[in-house]
Amino acid sequence: MRAAIVDEFGPLEAIRIGEIPAPELKPGHLLIAVKAAGVGFVDVLGAQGKYQVKQALPFVPGSEYAGIVEAVGEGVTAIAPGERVMAGGFAGAYADYALAPAGAVLAMPAAMSFVEAAGFRTNYATALHALADRAAITPGESLLVLGAGGGTGLAAIQIGKLLGARVIAAASSAQKRAAALAAGADEAVDYVDPAWREALKSMTGGKGVDVVFDPVGGAATEAAFRSLAWKGRHLVIGFAAGTIPALPINLALLKGASLVGVDIARFGNLHEPQKAAANIRQLLAWHADGRLKPVPPEVMPLEKAAEALAAVANRRAIGKLVLSLED
Numbered sequence: 652m653r654a655a656i657v658d659e660f661g662p663l664e665a666i667r668i669g670e671i672p673a674p675e676l677k678p679g680h681l682l683i684a685v686k687a688a689g690v691g692f693v694d695v696l697g698a699q700g701k702y703q704v705k706q707a708l709p710f711v712p713g714s715e716y717a718g719i720v721e722a723v724g725e726g727v728t729a730i731a732p733g734e735r736v737m738a739g740g741f742a743g744a745y746a747d748y749a750l751a752p753a754g755a756v757l758a759m760p761a762a763m764s765f766v767e768a769a770g771f772r773t774n775y776a777t778a779l780h781a782l783a784d785r786a787a788i789t790p791g792e793s794l795l796v797l798g799a800g801g802g803t804g805l806a807a808i809q810i811g812k813l814l815g816a817r818v819i820a821a822a823s824s825a826q827k828r829a830a831a832l833a834a835g836a837d838e839a840v841d842y843v844d845p846a847w848r849e850a851l852k853s854m855t856g857g858k859g860v861d862v863v864f865d866p867v868g869g870a871a872t873e874a875a876f877r878s879l880a881w882k883g884r885h886l887v888i889g890f891a892a893g894t895i896p897a898l899p900i901n902l903a904l905l906k907g908a909s910l911v912g913v914d915i916a917r918f919g920n921l922h923e924p925q926k927a928a929a930n931i932r933q934l935l936a937w938h939a940d941g942r943l944k945p946v947p948p949e950v951m952p953l954e955k956a957a958e959a960l961a962a963v964a965n966r967r968a969i970g971k972l973v974l975s976l977e978d
Contacts (some may be wrong), residue, residue, distance in 0.1 A: 745956050774805075779930050797872075813937060862886065872885075956974055
């Protein structure tokens with residue numbers, strides 16, 4: 652089968668397209684013919700050897716995908732061959748076939764395309780878990796979304812609006828801010844501008860923001876934390892800027908504020924799988940009734956896997972990137 656292959660950790664441009672054997676079916680697993688696969692920052696970290704779960708070399712990257720069930724292993728009864736599904740794992744998605752444990756596979760809604768499904772679950776599940784479970788955001792509260800032009804940022808904007816928040820999008824380019832406003836943000840701010848905190852203060856009537864959704868890290872984190880309102884919550888999603896920031900902890904004391912970690916993998920796979928499943932059901936219900944309309948992702952062929960990962964790593968992508976494995 653075709654696959655994108657990581658032979659050594661580090662340079663994304665070294666990822667090659669080659670032929671490898673298809674995975675062997677195992678009990679409790681499904682063999683899936685992959686039609687589309689999402690490209691996220693976690694996939695960049697995996698290919699660079701920087702993710703918390705390090706794969707044995709060589710390996711096939713890719714953690715989220717959609718396709719058709721080719722075969723089911725012993726003990727699998729809920730999903731049958733021929734069904735359209737979405738699935739996830741730590742690696743293996745950037746190939747014609749992927750092997751997934753039954754618990755990581757969901758039937759796709761009839762109205763959802765493979766491309767849409769491949770970029771849906773991780774971003775939207777992260778946003779819902781962060782905003783509803785970890786921040787307990789309430790209608791009328793203000794939400795600042797950092798990195799608002801990225802896939803996770805756009806998902807947070809849409810989920811924030813569904814939960815009744817007033818959303819302020821922070822992004823580094825006019826194009827990204829335009830995408831954030833089109834996705835439903837109420838206002839947008841340029842967090843590269845040295846005066847952006849003053850603009851944010853004006854937007855909130857001097858109060859500050861109630862919740863910060865932060866998948867960026869770097870210098871933006873402290874500035875955003877300083878912009879919190881009393882009892883504000885700062886959600887730590889990731890570090891797309893490449894730097895893990897250090898915060899003066901007296902800021903939390905002065906604001907009565909909380910720094911809240913969000914780990915969607917541990918939440919869903921280890922600690923609260925039933926709650927994670929309920930969140931997915933809620934997302935799919937919102938999608939079915941038309942209240943959640945994901946921003947169409949940018950699509951590239953599998954052969955451009957290295958280019959797609961580099962675009963995410965360098966924060967050039969606007970919205971979600973998806974690799975298509977269909978002709």
